[in-house]
Amino acid sequence: MKKNEITQHLVDLNELEILDLVRKELEGGADPLEVLDACREGMIIVGKRFEAGEYYLPELIMAGEIFSEVSEILRSVIKEGSAETKGTVVFGTVRGDVHDIGKDIIVGILRGVGYRVHDLGTNVETEQFVKKMQETGAPILGLSGLITTAYNSMREVIEALDKAGIRKRVKVMIGGGVTDERVRVHTGADAYGNDPTDALKLCAQFMGGN
Numbered sequence: 244m245k246k247n248e249i250t251q252h253l254v255d256l257n258e259l260e261i262l263d264l265v266r267k268e269l270e271g272g273a274d275p276l277e278v279l280d281a282c283r284e285g286m287i288i289v290g291k292r293f294e295a296g297e298y299y300l301p302e303l304i305m306a307g308e309i310f311s312e313v314s315e316i317l318r319s320v321i322k323e324g325s326a327e328t329k330g331t332v333v334f335g336t337v338r339g340d341v342h343d344i345g346k347d348i349i350v351g352i353l354r355g356v357g358y359r360v361h362d363l364g365t366n367v368e369t370e371q372f373v374k375k376m377q378e379t380g381a382p383i384l385g386l387s388g389l390i391t392t393a394y395n396s397m398r399e400v401i402e403a404l405d406k407a408g409i410r411k412r413v414k415v416m417i418g419g420g421v422t423d424e425r426v427r428v429h430t431g432a433d434a435y436g437n438d439p440t441d442a443l444k445l446c447a448q449f450m451g452g453n
């Protein structure tokens with residue numbers, strides 16, 4: 244697979260070229276998760292350029308839009324969910340954070356493999372998460388966040404689940420950007436993940452699979 248080329252097209256914001264290449268690669272049998280990985284690498288480089296002052300907000304927005312378009316194509320090839328539900332998951336990007344590309348990818352993939360996912364969107368208030376967990380009785384909560392302040396919002400959600408008396412029956416996974424073990428400890432989450440494969444593994448574990 245022309246992984247580097249996909250990454251480079253994203254970094255250079257070559258919208259038409261990347262969409263064309265991704266379609267061709269998928270037609271040729273490429274793994275959608277590998278295409279996703281190539282794009283993610285591109286996004287990391289775009290983020291670094293933004294940090295270095297080489298790219299500005301318009302470039303960041305453009306990169307986000309291109310990634311969303313690629314995700315749409317990937318979603319269309321990831322297999323449809325089976326009639327049987329694997330479990331219920333509530334998902335959202337926490338308060339103060341509007342990044343949703345990664346969240347949408349995970350939600351799409353979880354749905355694709357058969358989970359019922361309630362996607363609450365972005366900049367979700369703590370109370371909304373608690374309310375949805377109570378309403379649905381979902382055993383899994385997925386929190387996404389990319390900016391540093393999101394970590395406190397995640398922690399708040401988990402504390403609120405505790406106050407509502409439902410923390411023990413809920414498994415919380417977090418992710419997005421540079422989430423790691425330190426962030427997990429800070430937020431009090433049960434687990435963290437860095438990509439769709441992690442999300443799938445964690446959900447299977449939480450549901451008592453392997």
Ligand code: B12
Nearest residue numbers: 290307340341342343344345387390391417418419420436
């Ligand atoms: C695109 C982008 C934007 C777009 C977002 C568009 C959208 N619809 O989402 C726009 C332009 C709106 C934007 C805005 C801002 N951004 Co921005 N953005 C990015 C960028 C370049 C890419 C993010 C992205 O989509 N990556 C691709 C996806 C696929 O990756 P991902 O989100 O990490 O998700 C994957 C995994 O993390 C994981 N995952 C995600 N969630 C979860 C959840 C669970 C449970 C699990 C298991 C896994 C998981 O799976 C996903 C799929 O692989 C990053 C740079 C970077 N390196 O991340 C900066 C970045 C995140 N942004 C940054 C900043 C500073 C901002 C702004 C504050 C800029 C400003 N001055 O206004 C605002 C914040 C607005 C807000 N309140 O949220 C900083 C954050 C720095 C920090 N430490 O806080 C970054 C790191 C750029 C940088 N290097 O400075 N941004």
